[in-house]
Amino acid sequence: MSLRAQCACKTVSIELASDPVRCFVCHCDYCQRMTGSVGNAVALFRETDVVAMSDALELDPQMAKWPGLRRYLCPRCYSNVHWVNPKAFPEMRLVSLGCLDNPSAFKLARTVQNQYRPTWCPQLDATEAFEAYPQ
Numbered sequence: 001m002s003l004r005a006q007c008a009c010k011t012v013s014i015e016l017a018s019d020p021v022r023c024f025v026c027h028c029d030y031c032q033r034m035t036g037s038v039g040n041a042v043a044l045f046r047e048t049d050v051v052a053m054s055d056a057l058e059l060d061p062q063m064a065k066w067p068g069l070r071r072y073l074c075p076r077c078y079s080n081v082h083w084v085n086p087k088a089f090p091e092m093r094l095v096s097l098g099c100l101d102n103p104s105a106f107k108l109a110r111t112v113q114n115q116y117r118p119t120w121c122p123q124l125d126a127t128e129a130f131e132a133y134p135q
Contacts, residue, residue, distance in 0.1 A: 007079035041097035
């Protein structure tokens with residue numbers, strides 16, 4: 001079984017060999033600003049599960065807090081399809097949950113950085129919820 005995630009215009013895609021290790025939503029201020037929303041819905045995969053990736057625009061935000069962070073966006077529609085954050089998630093590939101062909105197939109395991117969640121945004125239905133990043 002393989003999974004595919006693709007951008008809004010279907011130019012950029014990534015194919016994965018197995019289900020995600022976990023799915024979560026991060027409400028940190030960076031994720032809110034990156035998405036322009038209340039947080040970032042993420043599917044976390046092992047790098048070894050990446051089967052194929054199409055060409056994407058590589059973005060290096062040069063963040064001291066997250067050295068090595070690289071985001072891969074569509075050069076046409078600018079969807080943030082996947083990224084790596086070696087400090088926080090070594091040897092993992094993060095994929096925008098909404099870019100997967102069937103994002104409803106996976107349950108949210110956790111929400112993190114709920115201390116930054118807007119007060120008007122309800123707590124999402126996840127197995128675990130953390131005010132900060134879990135240790």
